[in-house]
Amino acid sequence: MTSSASPRDLIAEIASTETGARIGAFFDLDGTLVSGFTATAHAGDRIRRRQARAGEVLGVVEAAVRYRLGRMQFERLLMRAAGYLRGESIGELDGVGARLFADHIAERVYPHMREIVRAHQQAGHTVVLSSSALTIHAEPVARFLGIGQVLCNRFELDDHGVLTGGVVKPVVWGAQKAAAVQQFCAKNGIELADSFFYADGDEDAALMSVVGHPRPVNPRPGLAALAARHGWPVLRVSGAGRARARSLSRAAGFGVAVLRAVATR
Numbered sequence: 588m589t590s591s592a593s594p595r596d597l598i599a600e601i602a603s604t605e606t607g608a609r610i611g612a613f614f615d616l617d618g619t620l621v622s623g624f625t626a627t628a629h630a631g632d633r634i635r636r637r638q639a640r641a642g643e644v645l646g647v648v649e650a651a652v653r654y655r656l657g658r659m660q661f662e663r664l665l666m667r668a669a670g671y672l673r674g675e676s677i678g679e680l681d682g683v684g685a686r687l688f689a690d691h692i693a694e695r696v697y698p699h700m701r702e703i704v705r706a707h708q709q710a711g712h713t714v715v716l717s718s719s720a721l722t723i724h725a726e727p728v729a730r731f732l733g734i735g736q737v738l739c740n741r742f743e744l745d746d747h748g749v750l751t752g753g754v755v756k757p758v759v760w761g762a763q764k765a766a767a768v769q770q771f772c773a774k775n776g777i778e779l780a781d782s783f784f785y786a787d788g789d790e791d792a793a794l795m796s797v798v799g800h801p802r803p804v805n806p807r808p809g810l811a812a813l814a815a816r817h818g819w820p821v822l823r824v825s826g827a828g829r830a831r832a833r834s835l836s837r838a839a840g841f842g843v844a845v846l847r848a849v850a851t852r
Contacts, residue, residue: 592802598703601707602709604710608713609777611714612783614716615784615791615804619786621692622695622697623695626668626721628687628690665758670753673751674750684727697825700824704732704734715734715738716729717764718737721741736771738759738767740758740760765797780798782798783800784798786804788807792810803821804821806821
């Protein structure tokens with residue numbers, strides 16, 4: 588049976604938890620700290636600035652739809668996206684990420700999740716943004732929230748800081764994300780059994796299953812079912828500036844808008 592927890596209840600729970608850096612608080616990004624998907628802001632920006640060719644746009648739309656239908660693995664989706672940015676400077680992309688955060692993403696940070704992050708920080712816990720997003724999407728959010736540790740995917744770079752078109756392996760996703768967090772805990776003296784993890788998708792079930800305090804946030808159906816089975820308290824948050832993208836119909840709608848943008852170029 589699913590139980591629920593309000594942000595106020597959770598903040599009170601955090602305040603009553605043992606203080607100190609041995610307690611970890613791990614936060615997913617998209618759909619958890621931020622409403623929707625941060626990467627869509629970058630895709631839209633490239634289209635508006637005429638940086639994306641028709642083949643890139645069509646490829647991204649096709650990959651996104653196939654991924655939502657379960658016909659493409661996340662790693663392949665990520666590698667395809669990185670391939671389109673081959674030859675770009677990481678310094679310039681970091682600047683783009685910072686600009687897009689200020690213009691489009693900051694308003695989508697959930698206010699209640701910001702309060703929860705702050706509660707963990709006040710308790711002296713080790714707060715980590717652990718996401719399958721890329722650095723250009725994850726790091727601006729981490730800076731905004733004062734989160735000093737980020738475990739996420741990174742572009743493969745050459746000696747001059749230029750993207751090769753690849754992503755550093757292993758890709759942080761699913762069980763590998765859980766492994767990355769476990770390794771981080773082992774290196775930093777964090778007790779995983781006493782730590783918290785906040786996420787919205789069932790791809791994070793592996794990590795939810797090993798932390799002492801699993802906290803699904805606005806869970807999608809797969810994670811909601813797991814939460815009900817295990818009795819994990821579910822946190823519902825709202826109030827971000829834009830609604831999150833939940834369904835394939837919305838993804839298809841984005842694809843139609845993208846194709847129209849290409850047609851008018």
